[in-house]
Amino acid sequence: MGFHSIIKTIFETALMGAFILSLGYFLVTAFALALSRLRNKPEIIADESLYPSVTVQIPTYNELAALNCAERCLGFDYPADKLQVMIGDDSNDPEVSAKIDEFIAAHPDCELSRRGENIGFKPGNLNVMLPKAKGDYLLILDSDFLPKRDFLKRLVVPVIKNPELAGAQAAWRIINVHNNHSTLMGTGIVNIIHSVILPFLKSATNQCVFCGSGELVKKSLLIEQGGWTMGALTEDVDYSLRVITSGKRIAYVGDLRVRCEVPYTPGDLFKQQMRWAYGVMRAFMAHGKKLFLSRTIQKRTKFAAFLFASGYVMITLLLLTMIFGLLNLVSGFFGVDPAEAQSSSYTVGHFIYDTVVNLLLTCGMIVSSISAGFINGFGFRSIGRLIVASFTIGVICMFFVGRGLITASLGLPMKWFMMKKAGNDTARSS
Numbered sequence: 112m113g114f115h116s117i118i119k120t121i122f123e124t125a126l127m128g129a130f131i132l133s134l135g136y137f138l139v140t141a142f143a144l145a146l147s148r149l150r151n152k153p154e155i156i157a158d159e160s161l162y163p164s165v166t167v168q169i170p171t172y173n174e175l176a177a178l179n180c181a182e183r184c185l186g187f188d189y190p191a192d193k194l195q196v197m198i199g200d201d202s203n204d205p206e207v208s209a210k211i212d213e214f215i216a217a218h219p220d221c222e223l224s225r226r227g228e229n230i231g232f233k234p235g236n237l238n239v240m241l242p243k244a245k246g247d248y249l250l251i252l253d254s255d256f257l258p259k260r261d262f263l264k265r266l267v268v269p270v271i272k273n274p275e276l277a278g279a280q281a282a283w284r285i286i287n288v289h290n291n292h293s294t295l296m297g298t299g300i301v302n303i304i305h306s307v308i309l310p311f312l313k314s315a316t317n318q319c320v321f322c323g324s325g326e327l328v329k330k331s332l333l334i335e336q337g338g339w340t341m342g343a344l345t346e347d348v349d350y351s352l353r354v355i356t357s358g359k360r361i362a363y364v365g366d367l368r369v370r371c372e373v374p375y376t377p378g379d380l381f382k383q384q385m386r387w388a389y390g391v392m393r394a395f396m397a398h399g400k401k402l403f404l405s406r407t408i409q410k411r412t413k414f415a416a417f418l419f420a421s422g423y424v425m426i427t428l429l430l431l432t433m434i435f436g437l438l439n440l441v442s443g444f445f446g447v448d449p450a451e452a453q454s455s456s457y458t459v460g461h462f463i464y465d466t467v468v469n470l471l472l473t474c475g476m477i478v479s480s481i482s483a484g485f486i487n488g489f490g491f492r493s494i495g496r497l498i499v500a501s502f503t504i505g506v507i508c509m510f511f512v513g514r515g516l517i518t519a520s521l522g523l524p525m526k527w528f529m530m531k532k533a534g535n536d537t538a539r540s541s
Contacts, residue, residue: 136475297373345390388515
């Protein structure tokens, strides 16, 4: 087999795989659109004696936005004797730590956990806070999350009804979606997860995964599982796979949305998506084999885990399609393998036609992102900008995702990146 034939085979195989996954995204998106019409207001249980005790944990590293989040949590409409709010300050900026100390002094109901270093990143911080938690459940919130007053009352409903649950995950609602093309692209990515994938998983498999924030975690099970994995860049997915493999279920409260931010700049978005790809890949490398080969785990649960990670499979196939499609074109035009060279009848028009057809066959994720925009109420005014963002920022972002996947698969380390958050500026000026 000649060089050109090898390139062409890889290209066509990747294209076929991307088409099959794209078709799957079309079907899942259609289901999510139909399901969105049935969305109800999240339930509240009136009998407060049934409410579990909850410790809110807000891990932070040089982020004053945590003060906005903590202030919201202190205002929860939740029994005071069952609520503990804690900031885990890993900051190495004395000015930030001083501001946090001022907040704690002014809000004695908020507790402070400080260890003086950032070893193990966020999960390391959470592990230090774990023994200090008095609640039966932990509500994990990243610093930029702004829950409403009744948020916790609504989030505990699934665990009250079923104490065997490993916890519950709320949906995210992005507040800076229209700032620029980067925030629109970042919102599109988040919306695919929270408005398409997770609602489908809830209905089709009765399973969910934790997403790192807006998550209610059963403390006793977390301790039984050995706590958070130190140094994990996506400790949420890592823990979810461990929980699911042990036969436990996570509830998704899709009707309950908590406001948060996505990265403001292309650079931050690229770093975030590279970090997420790295973390998810490492989590599946550590726990995926045990999960997928288990004879006791239901097939629909295995399908749920695959579908959640399918976006990274899709991006890998799209990258292979782009790279080997270009190599296929170049090797054909320039006769790298003369016996396989393209005929002179293959014109620019043919190339454009083939490109458009291939895009239509593999545009499932873009359609999902646009559809998720409609589900969240900003579809029509953003379609054009989202498409532009997808074929500019989104294409570049795919290469960073690919870098994250390759780095993880090679077992190489990756640094944690701090993102710019508007909440930091708001807290600083208040």
